[in-house]
Amino acid sequence: MEVIFTLVKVIVAFVIMLQMVLVLLWVERKGSALIQDRVGANRANIFGGLLPFNLGIVNTFMADPLKGFHKEDIVPADADKFLHWLAPIVGIIPLFLTFAVVPFGDVLILGDYTINLQAAETGVGILLILAMVSMGVYGVVLGGWASNSRYSMLGGVRGTAQMISYEVSMGLAIVAVVLTYGTLDMQEIARAQGELMWGVIPAWGVFYQPLALVILFIAGMAESKRAPFDLPEAESELVAGFYTEYSGSKQLVFMMADFVEIAIVAALVTTFFFGGWQVPYLYQDGFQFPGGWQVYVPSLLVTLMQIVAFLLKLFFFCWVQILVRWSLPRVRYDQLMDLGWKRLLPLGLANVVITAILILALQGFTV
Amino acid sequence: MINPYVALLMSAALCSLVAIIMVFASRIIGPQNPSETKLEVFEAGNPPVGTLRGMRFPIKFYLVAILFIVFDIEVVFMYPWAVIFRDLGWFGLAEMGVFVGILTVGLAYVWRVGALAWE
Numbered sequence: 118m119e120v121i122f123t124l125v126k127v128i129v130a131f132v133i134m135l136q137m138v139l140v141l142l143w144v145e146r147k148g149s150a151l152i153q154d155r156v157g158a159n160r161a162n163i164f165g166g167l168l169p170f171n172l173g174i175v176n177t178f179m180a181d182p183l184k185g186f187h188k189e190d191i192v193p194a195d196a197d198k199f200l201h202w203l204a205p206i207v208g209i210i211p212l213f214l215t216f217a218v219v220p221f222g223d224v225l226i227l228g229d230y231t232i233n234l235q236a237a238e239t240g241v242g243i244l245l246i247l248a249m250v251s252m253g254v255y256g257v258v259l260g261g262w263a264s265n266s267r268y269s270m271l272g273g274v275r276g277t278a279q280m281i282s283y284e285v286s287m288g289l290a291i292v293a294v295v296l297t298y299g300t301l302d303m304q305e306i307a308r309a310q311g312e313l314m315w316g317v318i319p320a321w322g323v324f325y326q327p328l329a330l331v332i333l334f335i336a337g338m339a340e341s342k343r344a345p346f347d348l349p350e351a352e353s354e355l356v357a358g359f360y361t362e363y364s365g366s367k368q369l370v371f372m373m374a375d376f377v378e379i380a381i382v383a384a385l386v387t388t389f390f391f392g393g394w395q396v397p398y399l400y401q402d403g404f405q406f407p408g409g410w411q412v413y414v415p416s417l418l419v420t421l422m423q424i425v426a427f428l429l430k431l432f433f434f435c436w437v438q439i440l441v442r443w444s445l446p447r448v449r450y451d452q453l454m455d456l457g458w459k460r461l462l463p464l465g466l467a468n469v470v471i472t473a474i475l476i477l478a479l480q481g482f483t484v
Numbered sequence: 485m486i487n488p489y490v491a492l493l494m495s496a497a498l499c500s501l502v503a504i505i506m507v508f509a510s511r512i513i514g515p516q517n518p519s520e521t522k523l524e525v526f527e528a529g530n531p532p533v534g535t536l537r538g539m540r541f542p543i544k545f546y547l548v549a550i551l552f553i554v555f556d557i558e559v560v561f562m563y564p565w566a567v568i569f570r571d572l573g574w575f576g577l578a579e580m581g582v583f584v585g586i587l588t589v590g591l592a593y594v595w596r597v598g599a600l601a602w603e
Binding site for chain 1: 486488489490491492494495496498499500502503504506507508509510511513514515516517518520522523524525526527532536539541544545548549551552555556559560562563566567568569570573574576577580581584588591595600601602
């Protein structure tokens, strides 16, 4: 029974990530159209337009991947064939894997079973996520190198330097979060945010670590290589950067890796700073508002509301990233490196030290 | 309760399966009409000149990689410290203060010599 539950949880976590990516494929096109005052993707339909209406979202997010799969797969004659195949696979598997440790709900109570809604309850989830996001660099560097094209090479080199630069700041921001909660388990961090500050405000991480939120969000956006940090694939300079020589489904996989990274950043921000699956004042036995007013809610409904709350928050932060991408111009490479090494890194270090001192000082007062 | 790493293994298997299917999908269901021009690398329409192997790129990228290793190890070292920080108390803060202090001096030095400057 346990094995079946685990298997279902693994599949659910994977599907949450995959549907987020597919929806983002559509939101990116439609949202950019909205921002730029265009109509955007509206041609995809089933049965050659015989239906009187256009299914919109469903059609477009099915149509884009299907179109990608039906294109010719071209491997340049001079390319390193093996690495050319390996790069997209190595690039996307670790990113897919991260969602196994992201909690998407508290517990699901089914009869005698209490199921923790986190696919892999390893207790070191944050380390796993950091390790897997770092692995994403290999997709970029191998793709850039294997193609044997100048544009790919430049994109790959730029991408590697950018991603490793911002990884340090991202790691430092997360250290401050770990300091605050004293655990590496994302489920425990989400649970700790269910408490109340002064009996009224939900104790979400954003109130404890506002600076870490800013650092993590900027560094995360730079990690996902999207505008304003899209130098590795800058269209106007490098054609398509490290995936210039890719076509068909392999190119689609590289595009999907971008969207998975957006989803990962959104999941991290949600879980660390905005309570994860927490709905304010909602506990396992219903709402308990400050002031003593209580509303009973059945346990299953509570779990459902938590999952929906998690998905909504996740989607909101994905949308913020898409909004930023279509609003800001690309930065110069020296500005990118300055921001990473000279601003975010010292700021992250200072944040860690200040957090540590504050924790000890407050402990001193309470003991 | 089963071992959580079994769940991770299941997840890895599922992810690998989907990723490999997606990468090979074009090869299986897409058309295959290679021609000499199509197999050239993209060079804005001209025939590509020479090979890329041995192409030079600025040393700065290499420098960034070296700096990354130094600072990333610092960050990794901070994780176990952050988890047990409340038990360590002021002792832990002092220890990490020395470590971070030395690295901050390192960062200041690197900054001053101009290793972080891109012109």
